[in-house]
Amino acid sequence: MTEAAPLFSFESVSVGPPDARRLDRLDAELPVGGLTVIAGPSGSGKSTLLRLCNRLEVPSAGVVRHRGTDVAQRDPLQLRREVAMVFQRPVTFPGTVLDNLREADPACDEQRGAELLERAGLDASFLTRDAGELSGGEAQRACLARSLATNPRVMLMDEPTSALDAKASAVLERLGQQLVGAGTPVVWVTHSEAQLRRLADHVLLLEGGHAQRSGAAKEVPGGAER
Amino acid sequence: MRSGDVGYLGLAASLVLIAVALAISLRLALRLERDLVVSVVRGLVQLLIVGAALAIIIDPDTSLVWSWLWVAGIVVFAAATNKRRAPAVPGLFWIALVANGASAIVGFGVAFGLGIFPVEGRTLVPIAGMLIGNSMKSGIVVAERLVEALADGRAEVEARLALGQPWTAASRPIVRSALRVALSPQIENTKALGIVFLPGAMTGLILAGVEPLDAVLVQLALMYLILGGTATTTAITALGSVRRLFTDDHRLVALLRSRRDVG
Numbered sequence: 001m002t003e004a005a006p007l008f009s010f011e012s013v014s015v016g017p018p019d020a021r022r023l024d025r026l027d028a029e030l031p032v033g034g035l036t037v038i039a040g041p042s043g044s045g046k047s048t049l050l051r052l053c054n055r056l057e058v059p060s061a062g063v064v065r066h067r068g069t070d071v072a073q074r075d076p077l078q079l080r081r082e083v084a085m086v087f088q089r090p091v092t093f094p095g096t097v098l099d100n101l102r103e104a105d106p107a108c109d110e111q112r113g114a115e116l117l118e119r120a121g122l123d124a125s126f127l128t129r130d131a132g133e134l135s136g137g138e139a140q141r142a143c144l145a146r147s148l149a150t151n152p153r154v155m156l157m158d159e160p161t162s163a164l165d166a167k168a169s170a171v172l173e174r175l176g177q178q179l180v181g182a183g184t185p186v187v188w189v190t191h192s193e194a195q196l197r198r199l200a201d202h203v204l205l206l207e208g209g210h211a212q213r214s215g216a217a218k219e220v221p222g223g224a225e226r
Numbered sequence: 227m228r229s230g231d232v233g234y235l236g237l238a239a240s241l242v243l244i245a246v247a248l249a250i251s252l253r254l255a256l257r258l259e260r261d262l263v264v265s266v267v268r269g270l271v272q273l274l275i276v277g278a279a280l281a282i283i284i285d286p287d288t289s290l291v292w293s294w295l296w297v298a299g300i301v302v303f304a305a306a307t308n309k310r311r312a313p314a315v316p317g318l319f320w321i322a323l324v325a326n327g328a329s330a331i332v333g334f335g336v337a338f339g340l341g342i343f344p345v346e347g348r349t350l351v352p353i354a355g356m357l358i359g360n361s362m363k364s365g366i367v368v369a370e371r372l373v374e375a376l377a378d379g380r381a382e383v384e385a386r387l388a389l390g391q392p393w394t395a396a397s398r399p400i401v402r403s404a405l406r407v408a409l410s411p412q413i414e415n416t417k418a419l420g421i422v423f424l425p426g427a428m429t430g431l432i433l434a435g436v437e438p439l440d441a442v443l444v445q446l447a448l449m450y451l452i453l454g455g456t457a458t459t460t461a462i463t464a465l466g467s468v469r470r471l472f473t474d475d476h477r478l479v480a481l482l483r484s485r486r487d488v489g
Contacts, residue, residue: 056387076477084388084389087384087388094399103389103391147388150389
């Protein structure tokens with residue numbers, strides 16, 4: 001592992017068969033600190049790029065590196081516990097919220113559960129709630145707490161507010177920023193220009209499977225033109 | 227003529243019910259007439275051929291090798307049928323071959339090893355047919371159900387994988403549910419024995435004039451063999467299939483019914 005290396009780098013990465021590439025010889029780097037927003041229209045390859053980072057997907061060609069190390073050389077289970085992910089739609093497992101947390105950390109007791117929920121903006125009373133009966137916003141925060149239970153060093157968020165109302169979205173955006181403030185870099189996928197402007201420290205704009213522009217948010221005004 | 231003899235006239239008379247089915251299909255425009263006729267003719271020809279072949283095989287002068295070859299043919303055919311019904315599972319033919327073969331070995335081991343039935347042509351082929359026929363059905367159900375449930379439940383499976391769970395843990399709820407779905411009918415059948423469901427072998431024996439209690443004993447032994455064989459096949463098919471639906475690096479392979487969003 002190299003500390004100076006980018007959080008993730010993509011070297012000539014292609015995904016999908018030659019006649020239907022979802023990413024096509026993409027070169028890009030995501031910096032170590034702050035909140036990086038990956039934006040682009042639907043079908044531009046944003047989610048695919050994110051899924052390469054925790055190896056839910058593998059490239060057909062090219063290399064993906066995490067802090068300088070080829071992710072293909074890493075134990076995928078260990079990598080996924082370090083590089084956690086919150087999905088577009090909250091997926092809760094059967095049982096209580098505490099049961100859900102224990103899927104990520106079997107040793108999670110009520111005290112630790114309460115701490116995790118607090119970091120996800122939920123109070124301890126949610127521990128005993130049936131996860132299947134939470135509202136969309138609550139479920140997404142419970143999923144965030146569950147992802148935090150593996151003590152990740154990076155948080156990937158794949159359009160985490162797309163199924164939420166404005167109020168719940170604002171809460172989740174604030175939680176993402178709090179994670180960054182606490183030292184956990186966040187990579188956030190969105191197709192919302194407004195969200196990009198609110199959140200991004202760094203931006204990577206994709207279009208048609210290619211990196212269109214990237215850099216510090218203030219240097220990439222192109223995101224606002226989309 | 228014994229009471230169980232049907233004769234060709236009797237067989238022809240039973241076709242009256244096929245005429246009823248045809249009439250229903252025509253009246254309700256189900257367009258099943260062609261399928262009905264094909265299935266009746268095909269079933270008739272197949273069973274007459276099987277009957278003629280069985281007559282040769284159960285002859286005490288015929289070598290048992292022919293019976294064993296027949297059993298092997300049943301196992302291979304069952305595996306091919308399984309493969310055809312759930313093509314999304316890579317290598318399912320070989321998995322099903324092992325699964326149905328194991329069912330035959332376990333079933334025969336008990337049936338013949340413990341001396342429940344004598345090893346003869348007239349026992350080998352019919353027992354294999356009943357055993358593998360039922361095992362095959364459950365094997366197909368479990369493979370189909372697994373593919374469907376993994377495709378529909380991809381989001382949950384990937385949420386588990388993303389927490390660092392290995393594929394075995396991430397797929398466990400789905401494998402359990404598929405096994406339950408596949409085994410339930412056989413378990414329910416066994417529960418309903420004699421109340422709702424008078425099984426084929428027993429019915430056949432009674433129709434052929436065998437004492438009901440003797441027929442019951444034969445049927446019970448067969449039902450237990452079938453239940454054990456079905457459980458064996460289903461478990462091997464499920465575990466073998468699910469292994470092939472995940473990669474070595476714990477990713478769920480692309481499945482036809484997948485509805486994953488690609489942003």
